[in-house]
Every structure is written in C-alpha cells, then in structure tokens.
Amino acid sequence: MTVVVCIKQVPDSTNVRIDPRTNTLMREGVESILNPFDAFALEQGLALKDALGVRLVAVSMGPPQAAAVLREALACGADEAFLVSSRAFGGADTLATSYTLSRAIRTACGGRPDLVLFGKQAIDGDTAQVGPGVSEFLDLPLVTYVKALSVTPDAAFRVTTSMDDGEHVIEGRLPAVMTVTKDAAPPRFAPLAGAMRAAKAKITVLDEKAIAADPIRIGLTGSPTKVVTIFPPPVKGGGRKIEWRGDAAALAHEIREAIHG
C-alpha cells in the first residue's frame, strides 16, 4: 500500500510584516517552516506506516529550499521524498498547483496511490483548495476535516471528521484523498538519528518533463486566477468610550456630539 503526504513550506506567519511603502511581504527575519496542518497529515501517514507498514512518500512543490520540509518528513520516518520544482511552475494558482501535484504524485508512485493526505489548508494562502483539487485530477473520493483515521490491511477505512455540527464518522474503501485538521493526533518529533539519516537522504526533483505535464496547464499560463495586489487592511482606530455618569441627557448629548463632530 502506498500513502502520499503532500507538504508545503510556508513563512512562519507569527512574524510576517508588510512593508508599508511597497505593500510587499518583508521576508527578512521570517523563518520558513513546515505548514502546521501538514505536520498533522504527516503524522497520520506515519501512524499508518507504524500500523500497516505502508510505503510513505512525501511530496512538496516549491523552490529548491523547500527540500528542508521534505528532510523533516524523512527525519520523522517517511520512506521517500520528491520535490516538485521548476521555474515553469512559478506563479501557479490552486488549479495549476492541483494539476501539477496530481501529475507528480502519479510519477512518484508509478501509478495511482492508495491514499493521498493533505493538511486542511496552508497558513500562507489559506485556500484549502489544493487537496480537493488533486482529488478531482486523480479522480479519487475526497474526505475533508479528518481528525482520526484507521485503515485495515484490506484497505477499508474509517475516519472521524470535525464538522460545525459535530463529528461525522465515515467508512469507505481506499483509494481516497483526505485533508487533516489540527484536532488530529499531535505530530511526532524527529529523532536526532532520523535527522542525521535525512540529511544524507536523496530527494528526487521532479520538473515539468519528469511529470510529463501539459505546458499550458502549469505555472502562470495554467492559472486562470491572478493576484492583482496585496495590501494590509487599514488599521482600525481605537474607537472612543463614552461613559455613563448618571445623567441620560448628558450622555445623549455626548453621543450626538461624537456622531456629528
């Protein structure tokens, strides 16, 4: 059984600042981290590896430095890692990304995997669209908001999902695509010995040729949506507090003054 976990490197949003003059992200002083939701997806994959001995494949799409998150996955116990990286993929929106990843997953597994895991969303774009998009391109059933997952050796699965109205329990049969929430089991830590192994491990880079991608469906060309501008919303003022001092008329007067200036 082959399980793919898709992970993304994102800027650590706790520290992101926007240059007020240019409205661009100031990358200096901002660490790149594994998308926190993806860490929970990885944990589900690792748990399946512990339970069933599945082959666990980590896939990430991004610039060369995104290899760092793949090494984290390898350090935790993933078997193989693929970095989907090429200038041709630059500027991809969620549609082009979903297409590209679905091609890369097929290449990495040599066919269709039994299970593809995603974090519910990435903390930089917050779209939550790529997991569902990949399920469309791979033509696989989709389960979102997964908080617990078990799979039997004959590929029957049972998941619990967190929804607004409570928890849903869903049963089915693999293959499937699932997106995992932060209610799931907390991610494990990579042992130092694992980090040492991962530092030397091979990461296969997949470009547009390796995944036999259709050139008009990738990168900026393949993206029907474009980011036009990015700007921080105007900072709201602190407002003004008008206190009740025991006199209704005075209070009404004060409010009227505040409204009409």
Added chain:
Amino acid sequence: MIETDVLIVGAGPAGLATAISLKRCGFAGRVVVIDKGCAVGSHVLSGAVMDPAGFRELLTEEEIAKLPVEAHVNRESFRFIFGAKASMPIPWVPPMMQAHGFPVGSLTKVARYLASIAERLGAEVYTGYAVTELIERDGVVVGARTGEKGLAADGRPKSNHLASEEIAAKVTVLAEGGAGVLTDRLVEAKGLAGRRPQSYAIAVKELIELAEPVAGSGGTIMHTFGYPVNLWTYGGGFVYHVSDSRVMVGYALGLDYIDATLDVHEIFRRYKATGAVGRHISGGKAVAYGAKVIPEGGFYAMPRPHALGALIVGDGAGLLDGLRIKGIHIAIESGIAAAAAIAETSADAAAVGERYHALLRATRGYAEVRRVKNVHGGFTRGAPFGVAMAGLAWATFGRFPFWMFGRRHRDSETMRELRPGALEAAARCAADPAIRAFPDRLTDVFMSGTLHEEDQPCHLHLVDPARCEACERRFGSPCTRFCPAEVYRRDEGRLRIDFSNCLHCKTCRIKCPLENVEWRFPQGGDGPRYTMM
C-alpha cells in the same frame, strides 16, 4: 547510539569556528554540531561590533567579503551620560578601544553564514535538539545525551514522546555561551573554576527601524556609561547604526549590582529616553528584542577550559576582553585552537585538553584577556573605585593594576536587603511618561519571537519554593525585575513562573540572591527565535 568523532554543543561563533577549522585543517573524522535553538542563530545575540581578527584567521578573503553585514564602523564616540538631558563626549579614546573599519551587524546572521560554510566543508549541523547531559565513563567525558521531547507538564510522556538519544564522541566541545548549564556542571564537578567566581552582565537589546533612512548613518557607533545607573553600579549602553535605516540599541547591567530595586528592562527604557540616545532613534520603531548574559569576570574568572574528553570554548570559557567587552573574535580563536588540538592529537581524550590549553594560551585573544585581567576587579569594590581603576586601566591600555585585585563574591551574593519604601520610590520614577513611550517588557518579549510548548515541565526549577517567600520579605522578589522577559511575577501573594516567556539568558540562575533557581532544559527547539539580533 549515534557515534561521532567530535561533538560540538552550541552553534555560535565558537562552536562553528571549531567545526570550520577542523575541516579546514584536514580532520577526516565526523564533526557534529548540535544547537537547542529552532534554527542556527536563533539563540545567538550580540551587539555586535566584531573585531575582524577572528574572521581573518578562520575565513578566506572571499568568505570575509561575503559576511552578512551591511556596515563597517566609520564614526565612533564614547559618551558619559549625566542624566536624561545631559551628556558629554569622552575626549580621548585609547587606540586599542577604537573599532574603525570593524564590521557592525547581526551576530545571528553571521552564525547562519558560518554554519553554511561549516556544512559546505563537511561538518554536520543539527538544530532543535537540546544536549542536556554529558556521559562519563571512568572520569572521561565520552559523549552526551539529548533531552526528551513530548513530556507533559507533570512529567508524563505524551502520545508524541521522543526518548533521549545518546551520542558517543571521542571529544566533546562545549560551546554553550555564557552561563551554559553543561559547562557549569562540568566546571563544578571537575573543580575547573578560576581563582575568582565568574561574574556576568545582563545585556538587553532592541533592533529599531527608523521611519526614514538617514543617508550615511550606517557605521556610526556610540558607547556610553553613567546614567541611568548610579556610580555604584556597573553598566553601560551602546547605539550601533547597522545600516542607514536600522539601529541596534542595547544596555548591559553588571549582575554584581547591590540595589535590589534595579529593573533591567526599565533601565533600558530610561536609557532610550535620554537625549544622547534619543537623537539616534527618534521616530523609530522597535522590531526585534533579545537578552543574553556576558561573562565579565575576566582573566582570573576563567575556568580551566578542559577536562578529560571535553573542551570548553568561547564565552563558556570566560574568554572576553573585559575592557572592550569584545569576545566574538576570541571565541573564534578558541575554536581554532580547539580544532588544531583535536586534529593534532587525533581526538585523543587524554592528550587533547592540555594541547588545547597550550594553543589557547598562544592566541592573541588570550593575551588580550590577560592584559585587561583586572578591569573587572576594581568594580568589585564599588563603582567609584571601579571607575577610577578602569580609568587607570584605560590609560595603561588595560594593564593596571598588575596583581590580582578585588573581592571574590558571586553575583548572587552582592544584593543588599530592601529598605522600606524603596520599591515604591522606584515605581514612582518608572511612571515617567517619557519612559513609558517605549515598548514595555511583554511587547519586547513578543518581538523576541520566544516560544515554548506550554504543556511541558517548567524548566525553571525552584530548589525550595519556601525560600521565595523569605526572599519576598528581604529583597522584594528581585527576579520580577532582573528577568528581562517577565518570566517571574508576584500574583495573589505567591511567585508565578511564566516559563514560556524565557529568553534562555540565565540571569535568574546567576542573580537569585538565594540561588533558588535551577535551570533545566526546555524541549529542544523552544526558546527565542532571533533572526536579526
């Protein structure tokens, strides 16, 4: 079991210099550097005006040209500050104190750069793992152990518990920085302490972004002494323009101070409110903050920097020029000496220590530390005396006096008991709106990026909680004031410890008047996340 030839604990300038130098001198064995920060440099902080002597010995011309610094010192001054509005430049500065042409910038960034060189040369650097214990066999250090991860607050393993791992090493190099826990434990256990107990200063620092760049201001530096502390207290500040739009402002307070009411962060705010500093940062906004201790005890406080199987490099070995408050270049030189000793002896635990010590003594940095051996001593007899002595040391290029001088107390022993009303008087001074215009302590803590898993055992262990009540009566809980990160606070009549604020500076374990704080390691990867300090 992980096996390596050399294990280096701490990825700061000293540890990384050891790794780079080992690979440069052709050492074929495995070299592993481990740091408890989440990334290289995240626990590295300094002013920093860097004496380039160390880089010249360690790096190639080409590598020096690529050092990640934006400015070199081109204008420097020393000022004595009398008060909020009055200060005076010092007319004569001995040539040895001058820093013209020295790179000025972020040591965090420099550490990252050094790590990239070390890795390129074949050393391995791992971050996010705390080395919490040395392993000894028959009195020889034979490696170390990493800390567990995934323990709950009550100490029980959580579902993602990670066990401790053992690393066997022929030589373990401790490059933990000032007040390192493993270093201090080794010094204590092996009787390596110097003739005088180590003494520290706590330094706090902000990176300030100016509203508009000031053309040509990059490379301007200023050192000050005097106000906001009185003449009985050892302290001084610095203002470094690291580029045309960014200024590092910092203050270092000697931890042998006697006044229990002193509040390091409030002194820092007061410092920024002075005219002397204000003109450099007006309209600017702080974007980063950090704190760290500096070992200031000088030559006589240096421990013997080796035990069987273990070497101590950098700040942990007390290698700091106490007159210039410069240690980065000496840390690098000590790393180079350690590397040479390891290579020459083929990492032989029995022979490497003495060889390292001999090579260290031959470095220029060591000679510098020896030359200014008594700068700290004068201050142990009160600051007026210290200032006079420092003046003489200044005039004699650090040589005077020539014999070992000064008292031998620990920083925890110097504090005097509180007089009634003293805290209230201090609070009245702190209410000044000019001071309160600067970020408060918690805002600064936020800007340090510090982060700790909340559900883990508290790493600041009170030896006897009852002592804290005695301390409250006698000293008014000075930890609530000397901690630069608001870890300690009094709440509902008892001391509370918000360990997740901790910046790993170790001031509490140094200055607690009842020596009641035992610093244990939080989960590896936790702590400050400096990126520009």
